[in-house]
Amino acid sequence: MRKTRIMVLVLLAFALVGTVSAFGPIRFSYSGDLVVTYISETAGYNNEFGIEKPEHINLGFTHGTIPALPETAYRNIGRCSAHEPVILYIKSPPEGGSVTYYSNQTSGDGFDHAMVTTLGDGSYTVGFEDVFGARANTAFPGDGDYDDVVLNVTCIRYAAPPFEAEPSPDFPIIALPAGFLCGIIGSMLYVRRTRE
Ligand SMILES: [Ca+2]
Secondary structure (H helix, E strand, C coil): HHHHHHHHHHHHHHHHHEEEECCCCCCCCCCCEEEEEEEEECCCCCCEEEEEECCCCCCCCCCCCCCCCCEEEEEECCCCCCCCCCCEEEECCHCCCEEECCCEEEEECCCEEEEECCCCCCCEEEEEEECCCEECCCCCCECCCCEEEEEEEEEEEEECCCCCCCCCCCCCHHHHHHHHHHHHHHHHHHHHHHHE
16 A cells, blocks of 8 residues: 555656656747756866757856856747757866767767756756766766756747738729729710610
8 A cells, every 4th residue: 555655656756747868859849939047057067058959059158257157047049949859968178178968869978968857847957967988886977966067948939929800902902893883884874875
């Protein structure tokens, strides 16, 4: 009984929180404006983060001279098209080099470096692990906490266009046939009168 209750609670938690996977596709079923929120970081590196698709945009850096502020929402950064993939990335400079991790694929070390969570509001949270290769545990890269850079991405649906009434025909379009008809009736009456 207790076991069943725990199972129900776990299933309920999944339903409320959303689905979690490793790297994964990010898609929206409608078109709109992209908004990416920089949630948090625990990065040792100065990671660049941003959007790879639909268009490459560098949104900011975790450290450096102008570090990004957690909870910043980036707007006016492009559009999301219905069912087209959105890919986020971080670019990390381990040991002076450069390696880029994407939200939709494994990296050069063969590991997933992104943990994608689908939230109930239709947005996605992506947690990145920025350490290349395994360390103490060979099952995951770095310390496997996937919170070195955490981003959320959503798509704000375009507002429905305002209702527009059918445009009324322009004056000349109705004026011409009306004038033409008046002319015919007038000339018929004239012919009839002159015959009488
Ligand atoms: Ca980490």
